[in-house]
Amino acid sequence: MSGKDATGVGREAVTGERSTFTTIQERVAANDYARWLLSPGLGLLWVFLFLFAPLSIIVLFSFYTSGEYGAIVSEFTLANYERFLNSPTYQFVIAKSFAIGVLTTLIVLPLGYTLGYYLGRTETRWKPILLGLVVVQFWVPIIIRTYAWISVLGRQGLVNKLLLGLGVVNEPVQLLYTLPGMMVGLVVSLLPFMILPVYSSVSTIDDDIIQAAKTLGATDARAFREVTLPLSWPGIVSGILFTFIISAGAFIAPQLLGGPSERMVAPVIADVFLKDFNWPFAAALSLVYFLLIGVALYLFTRKADLEEALEGTSL
Amino acid sequence: MTYLEIDNLVKEFGDLTAVDDISFTVDEGEFVTVVGPSGCGKTTTLRMIAGLEEPTAGTIRIRGDDITALPAYERDIGVVFQDYALFPHKTVFENIAFGLKMRGESEARQEEAVEEMLRIINLEGYEDQYPHECSGGEQQRVAVARALAFDPDLVLMDEPLSNLDKKLRQSMRTELKRIQRETGVTTIYVTHNQTEALSMGDNIAVLNDGRLEQFGDPKAAYQDPDTPFVADFLGQSSQVSGTFRHNGSGPEVVSDTGTSISVTPKDDVTDGDDVEVFLRNELLSLADGETNGANVFEGEVRNVDYQGSDVNYFVSVPSLDATVMVSATAGMQQTTFSEGTPVDLAIDPADIIYTHP
Numbered sequence: 001m002s003g004k005d006a007t008g009v010g011r012e013a014v015t016g017e018r019s020t021f022t023t024i025q026e027r028v029a030a031n032d033y034a035r036w037l038l039s040p041g042l043g044l045l046w047v048f049l050f051l052f053a054p055l056s057i058i059v060l061f062s063f064y065t066s067g068e069y070g071a072i073v074s075e076f077t078l079a080n081y082e083r084f085l086n087s088p089t090y091q092f093v094i095a096k097s098f099a100i101g102v103l104t105t106l107i108v109l110p111l112g113y114t115l116g117y118y119l120g121r122t123e124t125r126w127k128p129i130l131l132g133l134v135v136v137q138f139w140v141p142i143i144i145r146t147y148a149w150i151s152v153l154g155r156q157g158l159v160n161k162l163l164l165g166l167g168v169v170n171e172p173v174q175l176l177y178t179l180p181g182m183m184v185g186l187v188v189s190l191l192p193f194m195i196l197p198v199y200s201s202v203s204t205i206d207d208d209i210i211q212a213a214k215t216l217g218a219t220d221a222r223a224f225r226e227v228t229l230p231l232s233w234p235g236i237v238s239g240i241l242f243t244f245i246i247s248a249g250a251f252i253a254p255q256l257l258g259g260p261s262e263r264m265v266a267p268v269i270a271d272v273f274l275k276d277f278n279w280p281f282a283a284a285l286s287l288v289y290f291l292l293i294g295v296a297l298y299l300f301t302r303k304a305d306l307e308e309a310l311e312g313t314s315l
Numbered sequence: 316m317t318y319l320e321i322d323n324l325v326k327e328f329g330d331l332t333a334v335d336d337i338s339f340t341v342d343e344g345e346f347v348t349v350v351g352p353s354g355c356g357k358t359t360t361l362r363m364i365a366g367l368e369e370p371t372a373g374t375i376r377i378r379g380d381d382i383t384a385l386p387a388y389e390r391d392i393g394v395v396f397q398d399y400a401l402f403p404h405k406t407v408f409e410n411i412a413f414g415l416k417m418r419g420e421s422e423a424r425q426e427e428a429v430e431e432m433l434r435i436i437n438l439e440g441y442e443d444q445y446p447h448e449c450s451g452g453e454q455q456r457v458a459v460a461r462a463l464a465f466d467p468d469l470v471l472m473d474e475p476l477s478n479l480d481k482k483l484r485q486s487m488r489t490e491l492k493r494i495q496r497e498t499g500v501t502t503i504y505v506t507h508n509q510t511e512a513l514s515m516g517d518n519i520a521v522l523n524d525g526r527l528e529q530f531g532d533p534k535a536a537y538q539d540p541d542t543p544f545v546a547d548f549l550g551q552s553s554q555v556s557g558t559f560r561h562n563g564s565g566p567e568v569v570s571d572t573g574t575s576i577s578v579t580p581k582d583d584v585t586d587g588d589d590v591e592v593f594l595r596n597e598l599l600s601l602a603d604g605e606t607n608g609a610n611v612f613e614g615e616v617r618n619v620d621y622q623g624s625d626v627n628y629f630v631s632v633p634s635l636d637a638t639v640m641v642s643a644t645a646g647m648q649q650t651t652f653s654e655g656t657p658v659d660l661a662i663d664p665a666d667i668i669y670t671h672p
Binding site: 206208209211212213214215216217218219222223226227230231 | 365366367386387388390391392393394396397398400401402403404413414417418461462465
């Protein structure tokens, strides 16, 4: 429908009958409360309240001195950052968490892409059910899903029973509380975050475009590389962002499935907050990791040429 | 010389026969239009020639080589899709060069070919534009250039003009014919538009319900259709059923209502045959006074449909038990008949189309 017509009708409507509003925009525009809610100033306020303010508090705390029994003394100090710079343990935890985030993403990417691609291109009548199976994961709390893996990976778990039954091994293999065990939990819980964005970008690719590539001489593999892959790039990029951000900050999988050597930064920071009551140092650790992730994502999105990738896809 | 040979092509989708035993041949450099109502199997036929659909039976040959089993990417056949199917993430240059790139041509060769194509389609300077920055007509021409740039054996076009508005469609029709003449590429052009099919094709294939009703010269198809479907589908006419016979003065068809319609003889119709008679709207003339000629039917104007350049009259003719539509050119001086006017309908026996039912 034409925008001009709609505005014309809307203006008449303000002076006349209320029921003749035609678009939701007009209804919203005519509603003072909705206008106030959606005003740019209020938007800024939201950002300030929910994003900037908590972050500022973290920044502020990280320069405070920690007193006895968890007291926060408002005295400026760089001691928290010095402690981090002089502590190989904390540096190692942060580096390791970052690396686990990268590793998880590298495993999730091909698996999630394959599944998302299949769901996006298939015409099977099972498609809604398959999609439902992906989405249903979100209904089950992550902590319960992770607990379920304990009974699968444990010494008496399904995997070990199978391996023993088949005679592959003679005694149970230690899977739980190891890096591979934790990776299984991370990968499985993050797969939907790759599958869904890839699915949504792949399913919008017009079949004719892929067939056009074939009539022009592209083999299936070449058509995929030249057409399908670039056109699903936005989905891949958002999948990578989701997977990396969530896995680099993972809390539950390292707690439940990882061993002592798989300690990741999120539980470590939580311990500093809640067990040591050292809020200033915990704030400093959070901030260092926040900046590390932020810089990495900035470099990645620049490299990923998101704008370039999106060029033309809005045909 | 036969260039493309379609032999007894069949395509079944489950219980549905989309293409039912179609055969025809195309000479090198020829422009063949394939026309029929939607669902007649024309697009399926095209997709089988392109290699995008596997035939249930039959063979496709180019220069005598059987290509039926070749995958699409091993056939040198350019396809222009109905929605153009341009690569949205590639520039006009990259789109047009794609076929050459897939064939491993050098960049210099690609540039040369794209430049040549852009000249032919009159889009010089569009190399770096993206498809969404081009208008519908421009996208259309880029799609044609992409299908032609790698010098294919054959170009297939699937209703390429159906997304354009009427004026643009008209000019693109001439444009496509010009491009085809300039490149000399053998072309098969699928459309559901009769005018397009008749005006563009060196030969026309009329499809109905998966079967080939007629193949050949467009003029012959229009003037001497093989089947009632072709007569009815190409052009607008009113249909009357009757029986062919000879009387003292020559051949005639006696309509089921008992009215005699003089016709010219046809080789394949003999006395006593049941036939379908088609009175083309534009070949009928109206008069309110004296008319002489072999076929004059009395009628009354029931409805007038003024269309600017033309006027369509719906005339009820009791002797044929039919309402006959007559198209006349609406000149400034000419009188137009108003509703309720008694008129005489005249048509030359040579202008009457009749076929076996």
